Amino acid sequence: MNINRKLGVFGGGQLGRMLIQSAINFNWEVRTLDPDAQAPCRNISHFTQGALKDYQTVYEFGKSCDVLTIEIEAVNVEALKQLEKEGVKVFPQPHIIELIQDKRLQKQFYRQEQIPTADFVLTENREELMRYQDWLPAVHKLGKDGYDGRGVQILRSVEDLSKGFDAPGVLERMIPFEKELAVIVARNESGEVKAFPAVEMAFHPEHNLVEYLFAPAEISQATEVKAQEIAQTIISKLGMVGLLAVEMFLTKEGEILVNEIAPRPHNSGHHTIEANQVSQYEQHLRAIMNLPLGDTEALSPAAMVNVLGEAGFSGEARYEGLEEILQLKGVHLHLYGKTLTKPFRKMGHITITDQSVESLKEKAQFVKKHFKVKA
Amino acid sequence: MNINRKLGVFGGGQLGRMLIQSAINFNWEVRTLDPDAQAPCRNISHFTQGALKDYQTVYEFGKSCDVLTIEIEAVNVEALKQLEKEGVKVFPQPHIIELIQDKRLQKQFYRQEQIPTADFVLTENREELMRYQDWLPAVHKLGKDGYDGRGVQILRSVEDLSKGFDAPGVLERMIPFEKELAVIVARNESGEVKAFPAVEMAFHPEHNLVEYLFAPAEISQATEVKAQEIAQTIISKLGMVGLLAVEMFLTKEGEILVNEIAPRPHNSGHHTIEANQVSQYEQHLRAIMNLPLGDTEALSPAAMVNVLGEAGFSGEARYEGLEEILQLKGVHLHLYGKTLTKPFRKMGHITITDQSVESLKEKAQFVKKHFKVKA
Numbered sequence A, B: 001m002n003i004n005r006k007l008g009v010f011g012g013g014q015l016g017r018m019l020i021q022s023a024i025n026f027n028w029e030v031r032t033l034d035p036d037a038q039a040p041c042r043n044i045s046h047f048t049q050g051a052l053k054d055y056q057t058v059y060e061f062g063k064s065c066d067v068l069t070i071e072i073e074a075v076n077v078e079a080l081k082q083l084e085k086e087g088v089k090v091f092p093q094p095h096i097i098e099l100i101q102d103k104r105l106q107k108q109f110y111r112q113e114q115i116p117t118a119d120f121v122l123t124e125n126r127e128e129l130m131r132y133q134d135w136l137p138a139v140h141k142l143g144k145d146g147y148d149g150r151g152v153q154i155l156r157s158v159e160d161l162s163k164g165f166d167a168p169g170v171l172e173r174m175i176p177f178e179k180e181l182a183v184i185v186a187r188n189e190s191g192e193v194k195a196f197p198a199v200e201m202a203f204h205p206e207h208n209l210v211e212y213l214f215a216p217a218e219i220s221q222a223t224e225v226k227a228q229e230i231a232q233t234i235i236s237k238l239g240m241v242g243l244l245a246v247e248m249f250l251t252k253e254g255e256i257l258v259n260e261i262a263p264r265p266h267n268s269g270h271h272t273i274e275a276n277q278v279s280q281y282e283q284h285l286r287a288i289m290n291l292p293l294g295d296t297e298a299l300s301p302a303a304m305v306n307v308l309g310e311a312g313f314s315g316e317a318r319y320e321g322l323e324e325i326l327q328l329k330g331v332h333l334h335l336y337g338k339t340l341t342k343p344f345r346k347m348g349h350i351t352i353t354d355q356s357v358e359s360l361k362e363k364a365q366f367v368k369k370h371f372k373v374k375a
Helices: A014-026 A055-063 A077-085 A094-101 A103-112 A159-163 A221-238 A280-288 A322-326 A357-370 B014-026 B055-063 B077-085 B094-101 B103-112 B126-135 B159-163 B221-238 B280-288 B322-326 B357-370
Strands: A006-010 A029-034 A046-049 A067-070 A120-123 A138-142 A152-155 A169-173 A177-187 A193-195 A199-203 A210-215 A242-251 A256-262 A302-308 A318-320 A331-335 A346-353 A372-374 B006-010 B029-034 B046-049 B067-070 B120-123 B138-142 B152-155 B169-173 B177-187 B193-195 B199-203 B210-215 B242-251 B256-262 B302-308 B318-320 B331-335 B346-353 B372-374
Touching: A006 A014, A006 A055, A014 A029, A014 A280, A014 B014, A014 B331, A029 A055, A055 A077, A067 A280, A077 A094, A094 A103, A103 A120, A103 A169, A103 A256, A152 A159, A177 A221, A177 A256, A177 A280, A193 A221, A210 A357, A221 A242, A221 A256, A242 A280, A302 A357, A322 A331, A322 A357, A331 B014, A346 A357, B006 B014, B006 B055, B014 B029, B014 B280, B029 B055, B055 B077, B067 B280, B077 B094, B094 B103, B103 B120, B103 B169, B103 B256, B120 B126, B126 B138, B126 B159, B126 B169, B152 B159, B177 B221, B177 B256, B177 B280, B193 B221, B210 B357, B221 B242, B221 B256, B242 B280, B302 B357, B322 B331, B322 B357, B346 B357
Parallel strands: A006 A029, A006 A067, A029 A046, B006 B029, B006 B067, B029 B046
Antiparallel strands: A120 A169, A138 A152, A138 A169, A177 A193, A177 A199, A177 A242, A199 A210, A210 A302, A242 A256, A302 A346, A318 A372, A331 A346, B120 B169, B138 B152, B138 B169, B177 B193, B177 B199, B177 B242, B199 B210, B210 B302, B242 B256, B302 B346, B318 B372, B331 B346
């Protein structure tokens, strides 16, 4: 077995940080590239400051590594394609990153492969968007460069149409869903595929970020199987190597519709670090290094609470309530090494494990109430 | 809560490496000092190459940090005492490191505090040692600078006495023990004390290193309680802040005798990363940062297998059998980032978790048989 390999990661954020924590166990030397000199990976990897969208920067960084992966999709795909041509392993493969960078291509892929998803039309500009009054209520998504709640508009009324994007986008029917689910699935180079159990997400009503997550999702066995199958189908049809997070709506009628996919470790899989046999990070590493995938079994019910910068505070982060929450059994802190806080910035997450779902939910509320990031 | 602190670690080996994996979650910037330019912590911390026994090196490194700890005992204590005087937090405290650096002082401490331990005499040189023929069979230990099986001689016959150390040492009665146990206990600055459940160790007959470890130890509830109490008593009597590993003999008569102590994360606690609510590494960090200690409850039975360099191989390490062992559920790999292997060098460890003790033992045997470090 060839280990001691150099793993290059595009992006030096929290996902890279947790990937490094896992890569250490495999003797892989991690190199990270990020435009921010204060990126969370700066002190725990061979860190290069540079632009992820710049061809030459991406190419040169990539040439110094044996295997390349991403922790953010917004990377120069042309450079990745060239690196792939020159024999560097790039997982997920560049053409898949390209597909996922564009929500319009993503939606067309679902349609073509008969993967259930909300009905949609492509829109080129705001003027064209105005024609779709009969699609309301709807969601307008920017084709490219949306991230973490940015690049998405909810359009309820005719007046709202003017808030839509004046750039190529996709207009989707609004789904009156019962729950939002996510399944993380992995596929290695040999074609082995394994899905994690579905999780249930609760979004913050205002800023459209995951606020809580519960695992396992409270759904029927049939829905669980269906959700995992859909995720497995997508990664297999893509022929993708790596980790794919599939966010889905469960409708009131019990239908599952795919909402978004991300070809990398994902916010909806953080709890796997403590709550599953294998974590999403180790699974991603196993997939891209073509090692056998780990067993995804859940060891315990878990809740994940995002630690977001408190509204009204910007500046050097101060954490309140650490002592209080660390007194609780099964509370696992993960801070992301960010010096500065601002409203709703993701500063960390906390996973809570507890065999009792009731006690789990109480602890999640306690953590949410007592742990604050201020400045 | 004051986080974002600079934690200085003396020693940049595998214990430091796993401590860093945990410190990342708390936003602590870790700085390590080690004489070896290829030390396991070199790429994942702010690394300084330098001698741990040199006053000036230790002092200057220490001045750049807010809190100092060790992952090896062999550090210049005078420099640590000076740093402590100047207000740097040093945990474990320098006078405790000094005590533990000297096995003679350790044994006298047990006697003075009525902590059960094998009967002993102090010896100044080999000539004096020769007088103790009536103590055989016995164990002769070098007072200072022993480490990982070095500095210990088993003396069975009168001829063996000449193998004893010609330097200040301690001669202990050989204990015909039933089992070797270890309890890891932590104490924070506020005086809170928590012990992990006892584990059972199996040593390799030749090279005196832990070969396997099983948790929980197969002992009576009464012995479990007694073992934990002894560990708690020692750390409390020492008034020590940090993590203390207490290795003990369980005699055929059910008596517990303290063998050795180590004031830091320890080989006998690696399994806590996956098998307990809190890991020994996080517990150590909580203790030295004066945070509430974590719950030590075991989540699963576990086995820990040390990954040692195969006899007969020296040079750049190659790992055999990785694919085979990673196919097993509950097998957790931890490699230590060492480039070169040599016979019996600790290259990593593997923790196996399984709710069935029988299956756990089978997997431990499988791992031991299939995973090899060669060159």
